[in-house]
Amino acid sequence: MAVAAGAGARPGLAHRARVYVMETRAQCLTVARTPAFTVPTLIFPLMFYVFFGVVMAFTPTTPTYLLATYGVFGIIPPSLFGFGVGLATERESGALLLKQTTPMPVGAYLFARVAMALLFGAAVVLGLFLLGATAAGVALYRWQWFALAGVVLAGVVPFCALGLAIGAWVRAQAAVAIVNLVYLPMAFLSGLWVPVWVFPSFLQELAVVFPAYHLAQLALKVIAMDEGQPVVLHLAVLGACTVAFLIVASFGFRRVSAP
Amino acid sequence: MTVASGAAGQNACGECVAELAGVHHRYGDVVALDGMDLGVRAGEVLAVLGPNGAGKTTAIALLLGSLPVQRGEVRVFGCEPGAAAVRFRRGAMLQASGVPNTLTVSEHLELFSSYYPAPLPVSQLLAVAGLEDVASRRFARLSGGQKQRVMFALALAGDPELVFLDEPTTGLDVEARRSLWREIRAMKAAGRTAVLTTHYLEEADALADRIAVVHRGRVVAEGTPAQIKSRAADRRILCVTRVDLDEVAVLPGVARVERNGRHLEILAARPEDVLRILLARDPDLHDLQVTGVGLEDAFLTLIRGDGRQEEA
Numbered sequence: 001m002a003v004a005a006g007a008g009a010r011p012g013l014a015h016r017a018r019v020y021v022m023e024t025r026a027q028c029l030t031v032a033r034t035p036a037f038t039v040p041t042l043i044f045p046l047m048f049y050v051f052f053g054v055v056m057a058f059t060p061t062t063p064t065y066l067l068a069t070y071g072v073f074g075i076i077p078p079s080l081f082g083f084g085v086g087l088a089t090e091r092e093s094g095a096l097l098l099k100q101t102t103p104m105p106v107g108a109y110l111f112a113r114v115a116m117a118l119l120f121g122a123a124v125v126l127g128l129f130l131l132g133a134t135a136a137g138v139a140l141y142r143w144q145w146f147a148l149a150g151v152v153l154a155g156v157v158p159f160c161a162l163g164l165a166i167g168a169w170v171r172a173q174a175a176v177a178i179v180n181l182v183y184l185p186m187a188f189l190s191g192l193w194v195p196v197w198v199f200p201s202f203l204q205e206l207a208v209v210f211p212a213y214h215l216a217q218l219a220l221k222v223i224a225m226d227e228g229q230p231v232v233l234h235l236a237v238l239g240a241c242t243v244a245f246l247i248v249a250s251f252g253f254r255r256v257s258a259p
Numbered sequence: 260m261t262v263a264s265g266a267a268g269q270n271a272c273g274e275c276v277a278e279l280a281g282v283h284h285r286y287g288d289v290v291a292l293d294g295m296d297l298g299v300r301a302g303e304v305l306a307v308l309g310p311n312g313a314g315k316t317t318a319i320a321l322l323l324g325s326l327p328v329q330r331g332e333v334r335v336f337g338c339e340p341g342a343a344a345v346r347f348r349r350g351a352m353l354q355a356s357g358v359p360n361t362l363t364v365s366e367h368l369e370l371f372s373s374y375y376p377a378p379l380p381v382s383q384l385l386a387v388a389g390l391e392d393v394a395s396r397r398f399a400r401l402s403g404g405q406k407q408r409v410m411f412a413l414a415l416a417g418d419p420e421l422v423f424l425d426e427p428t429t430g431l432d433v434e435a436r437r438s439l440w441r442e443i444r445a446m447k448a449a450g451r452t453a454v455l456t457t458h459y460l461e462e463a464d465a466l467a468d469r470i471a472v473v474h475r476g477r478v479v480a481e482g483t484p485a486q487i488k489s490r491a492a493d494r495r496i497l498c499v500t501r502v503d504l505d506e507v508a509v510l511p512g513v514a515r516v517e518r519n520g521r522h523l524e525i526l527a528a529r530p531e532d533v534l535r536i537l538l539a540r541d542p543d544l545h546d547l548q549v550t551g552v553g554l555e556d557a558f559l560t561l562i563r564g565d566g567r568q569e570e571a
Contacts, residue, residue: 019373019374022370025370026370029361029362029366030359030361030362033361033397090359093356093357093358094354094357095356095357095359097325097356098353098410098413100325101323101325101346101351102350102371102417103343103346103347103374103417
């Protein structure tokens, strides 16, 4: 879309950056004031880690293993809720339509939700790392701490795409339930709570269909505790899932903008 | 989509800042707009008046660029309605629209202000919308009237030349409606152009310089509030007569006839003309009463009259 020069309204880079910051701030405030969001997002991964990684760690490697998988468990809710529930709500309240009449760049809207997922995800990962390094006595090389955090946080991308697909299709009333129905079984079946190798074999085979499994395997690779499948496989599945979710989301939006 | 530099502000219809020309729009089999022509002149408040389903919201959505144009031409400031250059110069209040419940009034206004290069200061927005006392209250805790005033303030955030207000007072109580009217009048006094949709003739009369009455996707009457009111049948005749109902219905100036017990109830713009004929045909006519009707009834006869012409 070309914009007329001389209309006096061509925004500069500083103005655009400000929109991105303000939109991110609004998004973070919105979710931070929603206890139904913040409690499961911030507390559950840390609480579960204390139970299964610190108090009931049955083998010496359990705290290290669960550090990676609860990290993945921790970044999924902010990714799914910001887009899934937030978008469905704004779509239904008309807030999204109103924003679309303003000069707000669509990029700022998407950026704000990804940034919120990253910030909340980073808070959970930091909390887990502190618990792991202190209470659970996890010892990793410095590069492993950074690589683990990097892999886990990069995982917001496919789950934001999944959230976008959910938010584009489901009604606001149903969004929280749908997100939980997707997220909790997927977390369990992907081996985020207990390692996949303790599953019966048919469940082990089922695990490979979930993006969370592949993200967890990438994270576990950093600490050499993965199932041994190639990195390329995990990246390919995560990439394919992201593209598929975005396609599903775009059909949802097309359906919405049609009468 | 390309916008020629310098084209903004000068347009085909001269003084029009926004325009629908021969616009047709359908949702599947349902015709929403059926050849609508509508021009908004700089500095005026134009009320688009019509019942639910007349096509008002579709017209606004096309002027905002929220819907693709199917047939006809839609221009705003001489540009495509959704063009970025247009977005900076207009604001909108959508029908039954909200914003997230968890943010405060100030936070919403600060956010929307950030979208525009030269926004109105938040303090000024709070003042013009009468929201100073609730600036730090979350949207969820506002009354219906306060919520609508927030939506109004958001429409003004970018200091727009042109403001679209889609049924701004629907669902508000009388007091909240009057309060929003005051703010819309102040906005008009500040020199902004506005398009307002409503299904209350009273509201159009109170706020607009010009009224376009829409019915079944077309403009069926257009003029100043005084002109529109004079065209609306605003007198009710009640009488007992042996003149047949069908015979009365075709008399000039009669908008509607109904049998009401022994009485005939006739709505007409000029009751004298109708009575002259009736008395000539029925010297025994009695129990005669002529009263004014409310603006809403008058408005209904205006669009019903149009419906009958279509069928004829």
